[in-house]
Amino acid sequence: MVEKRLYHSVANQILELIDSGVFPTGSRLPGERDLATKFGVSRVAVREAEIALQAQGRIEIKIGSGAYVLDASNKALNGLPKVGPFELTEARALFEAESAALAAPIITDEAIAELEKYINIMSGEVVTDMSADEADEAFHMRIAQSTNNHVIIFVIGNMWKMRTEAAELQTVYKSVCDKDGSHRQDEHTAILNALRNRDPSAARAAMRAHFTRMIEALLVASEEAAYEEVKRKASESRSRFTLTQQLH
Amino acid sequence: MVEKRLYHSVANQILELIDSGVFPTGSRLPGERDLATKFGVSRVAVREAEIALQAQGRIEIKIGSGAYVLDASNKALNGLPKVGPFELTEARALFEAESAALAAPIITDEAIAELEKYINIMSGEVVTDMSADEADEAFHMRIAQSTNNHVIIFVIGNMWKMRTEAAELQTVYKSVCDKDGSHRQDEHTAILNALRNRDPSAARAAMRAHFTRMIEALLVASEEAAYEEVKRKASESRSRFTLTQQLH
DNA sequence: TTCGTAAAATTGGTCACACCAATATTGCGG
DNA sequence: CCGCAATATTGGTGTGACCAATTTTACGAA
Numbered sequence: 001m002v003e004k005r006l007y008h009s010v011a012n013q014i015l016e017l018i019d020s021g022v023f024p025t026g027s028r029l030p031g032e033r034d035l036a037t038k039f040g041v042s043r044v045a046v047r048e049a050e051i052a053l054q055a056q057g058r059i060e061i062k063i064g065s066g067a068y069v070l071d072a073s074n075k076a077l078n079g080l081p082k083v084g085p086f087e088l089t090e091a092r093a094l095f096e097a098e099s100a101a102l103a104a105p106i107i108t109d110e111a112i113a114e115l116e117k118y119i120n121i122m123s124g125e126v127v128t129d130m131s132a133d134e135a136d137e138a139f140h141m142r143i144a145q146s147t148n149n150h151v152i153i154f155v156i157g158n159m160w161k162m163r164t165e166a167a168e169l170q171t172v173y174k175s176v177c178d179k180d181g182s183h184r185q186d187e188h189t190a191i192l193n194a195l196r197n198r199d200p201s202a203a204r205a206a207m208r209a210h211f212t213r214m215i216e217a218l219l220v221a222s223e224e225a226a227y228e229e230v231k232r233k234a235s236e237s238r239s240r241f242t243l244t245q246q247l248h
Numbered sequence: 249m250v251e252k253r254l255y256h257s258v259a260n261q262i263l264e265l266i267d268s269g270v271f272p273t274g275s276r277l278p279g280e281r282d283l284a285t286k287f288g289v290s291r292v293a294v295r296e297a298e299i300a301l302q303a304q305g306r307i308e309i310k311i312g313s314g315a316y317v318l319d320a321s322n323k324a325l326n327g328l329p330k331v332g333p334f335e336l337t338e339a340r341a342l343f344e345a346e347s348a349a350l351a352a353p354i355i356t357d358e359a360i361a362e363l364e365k366y367i368n369i370m371s372g373e374v375v376t377d378m379s380a381d382e383a384d385e386a387f388h389m390r391i392a393q394s395t396n397n398h399v400i401i402f403v404i405g406n407m408w409k410m411r412t413e414a415a416e417l418q419t420v421y422k423s424v425c426d427k428d429g430s431h432r433q434d435e436h437t438a439i440l441n442a443l444r445n446r447d448p449s450a451a452r453a454a455m456r457a458h459f460t461r462m463i464e465a466l467l468v469a470s471e472e473a474a475y476e477e478v479k480r481k482a483s484e485s486r487s488r489f490t491l492t493q494q495l496h
Numbered sequence: 497t498t499c500g501t502a503a504a505a506t507t508g509g510t511c512a513c514a515c516c517a518a519t520a521t522t523g524c525g526g
Numbered sequence: 527c528c529g530c531a532a533t534a535t536t537g538g539t540g541t542g543a544c545c546a547a548t549t550t551t552a553c554g555a556a
Contacts (some may be wrong), residue, residue: 090350
């Protein structure tokens with residue numbers, strides 16, 4: 001465990017103490033001077049370590065008070081929270097529907113053409129080096145980009161990363177996608193048509209429908225397979241999302 | 249443009265130079281001693297700034313060689329994108345409205361009570377150690393938490409961070425908030441009432457109205473003051489957002 | 497005793513200076 | 527022109543000091 005820079009080593013030692021429960025979440029860790037003595041390094045090294053940990057969101061440094069351990073329970077290494085498939089899909093349903101509605105009036109013909117291309121790739125009509133999954137992502141991201149809003153692009157991009165990086169989701173999503181290819185195709189086409197007509201309401205509805213059916217497919221998959229964790233969360237989300245749907 | 253800690257300010261100045269193209273991707277930035285002189289701070293401050301930037305994956309520090317700018321395409325993890333006030337507010341209007349609609353049917357009485365408390369803090373009726381701005385954030389975040397959806401909580405929390413961390417936004421927002429205290433109060437009350445009635449549509453509408461008026465206030469502010477950069481972006485967003493509004 | 501406030505101690509923030517180690521550059525000899 | 531050593535540059539670490547924000551302590555008034 002030899003690091004190139006001293007503060008790396010110090011930061012790791014601090015993290016070990018945190019993860020081992022010596023410094024529980026919310027607690028205040030010893031002062032920089034104490035830690036320096038304890039680790040046998042200078043205060044500068046401890047300080048740099050704490051700055052790095054703060055930049056990673058593991059601790060919070062308060063002037064004149066001390067450094068406090070933040071709750072890292074629901075944070076993955078990349079900074080994105082680890083979430084379940086239902087809440088992710090629910091959030092995507094809401095946010096991507098608004099994204100599509102916002103993009104509809106201002107989407108360019110070029111973007112429309114690209115979306116059409118991605119649909120053809122997903123259906124297998126066009127052969128490229130792009131996988132169906134990549135085309136799916138490109139399809140959704142292209143719509144987000146058509147809003148010309150960097151925040152929306154950022155948010156939807158992050159949600160896709162959550163989907164990609166969560167191992168639990170991968171398993172569930174894959175089993176779902178294998179058996180709903182034709183549905184997905186129809187839904188994407190519906191979204192494209194709404195955008196082609198520059199109809200915000202239709203785009204919103206089509207996008208919502210897309211994710212709504214995805215949630216239903218997830219429910220089926222969670223009952224077939226033995227995803228105990230998923231099942232548990234499903235019972236929570238099912239009633240909630242039904243409520244959301246009846247609003248439209 | 250005043251940050252709490254010096255190294256934070258230095259890090260932002262370095263980021264500006266990177267994003268403005270002065271230090272392109274892959275290039276080596278000036279030595280710590282040079283930057284310290286240029287920014288008028290000590291070498292320690294520059295060093296801490298670079299450590300923070302390294303922890304965020306923006307630069308790579310090589311011993312004896314220098315600090316090199318990394319490809320920012322992989323950012324967006326811990327680092328938030330720099331955004332303008334209009335696109336941020338537009339995104340918040342869309343996302344927070346859906347958040348409120350989703351929370352409305354399932355919000356607890358405890359949450360309602362808390363929201364009421366935050367409103368009173370903002371109006372000054374209740375005196376605590378919490379500032380009006382902090383109460384404002386707590387109000388919006390409490391609604392997001394009431395969705396029980398970690399993705400939504402994460403997204404809305406991130407948008408608030410963007411608002412806090414963007415220096416440009418601070419100036420504009422501040423000038424707006426100074427003169428719309430009463431409006432904000434009424435709007436928050438309207439949101440609360442909709443949630444109290446467990447009315448999703450009303451909650452969505454109230455939240456949209458809240459941000460719609462904020463955008464209008466931003467437009468006024470951008471015309472009064474000499475925020476050239478803001479003005480330019482305003483002309484883009486004005487027409488777009490008008491279109492969004494007519495959907496409801 | 498209880499409470500509020502002022503003094504003292506603690507803690508993070510910043511700085512200047514010094515020295516070491518890794519890396520780049522220079523310059524000399526071949 | 528090339529290779530290598532001397533030199534300069536740059537990041538890494540340490541020490542000590544002082545400031546500012548915060549917390550704790552202590553003391554005096556009610």
